[in-house]
Amino acid sequence: MWTLLAVYGIVTILSGIFLLAITGVFGMVIGLIGVIMLVLSVFLSAPKSEQPDDQSKKYCTYCIAEINKTDITCPICQTEQ
Numbered sequence: 001m002w003t004l005l006a007v008y009g010i011v012t013i014l015s016g017i018f019l020l021a022i023t024g025v026f027g028m029v030i031g032l033i034g035v036i037m038l039v040l041s042v043f044l045s046a047p048k049s050e051q052p053d054d055q056s057k058k059y060c061t062y063c064i065a066e067i068n069k070t071d072i073t074c075p076i077c078q079t080e081q
């Protein structure tokens with residue numbers, strides 16, 4: 001279950017219904033894309049964020065340098081983690 005994709009799918013379906021009243025077939029196509037997103041969200045799981053191979057390391061949230069998990073500030077850019 002990919003919750004965010006399901007939410008975007010529902011929003012797309014609602015946009016499709018809105019556009020259906022204005023543009024006709026184009027709105028139907030948008031609504032269909034929303035249905036596909038909703039169906040896919042049930043079968044797919046959310047992608048995991050990239051993690052370093054070394055378990056004692058993590059990526060700096062600012063400069064994406066590989067730093068120790070215990071570091072409070074990044075030794076390269078000095079940003080607090």
Ligand SMILES: [Zn+2]
Binds near residue numbers: 061075
């Ligand atoms: Zn950094």
